[in-house]
Amino acid sequence: MAKSKETHIFYVLECKDGSYYGGYTTNIDRRIKEHNEGKGAKYTRARKPVELVHSRGYSSKREAMQAEYAFKQLSRIKKEQFLAEMREGEECAPTEEFSE
Incomplete structure (x- = not known):
């Protein structure tokens, strides 16, 4: 997992x-x-x-927290789809393609 140089980071953990x-x-x-x-x-x-299974840096706290909020609103299936896309190198935020 590449570390981001951005100051504000949205991340996903697998428990x-x-x-x-x-x-x-x-x-x-x-x-x-x-x-x-x-x-x-x-x-x-x-x-x-x-x-850690995903992290993405943002230039503002607001953007990172919006990504966190959007991710938390997804169903389990949509979260898995989002993470699979991220593993394949697709660049999108949880709000862009996976919102319900």
Whole structure:
């Protein structure tokens, strides 16, 4: 997974139970460590370890948080489609092609 040079990052974690968690950060390495230490979001505390499966940098906090919100609104199937497209190298935000 390539690290982004952008300041504001939308990221997706896959949890131990196979569920996905979308979040926002300005420091991806620190944030993943926090999630795995049980200091991250309440959702991931009981589902660790977590693994980074997607991240994308944005130039503004607003854009990154909009991507996070859009991802969280997707159904499980749409989240899987979005992540599959990202693995294949397609460049799109969760709001562009996968909104329901």
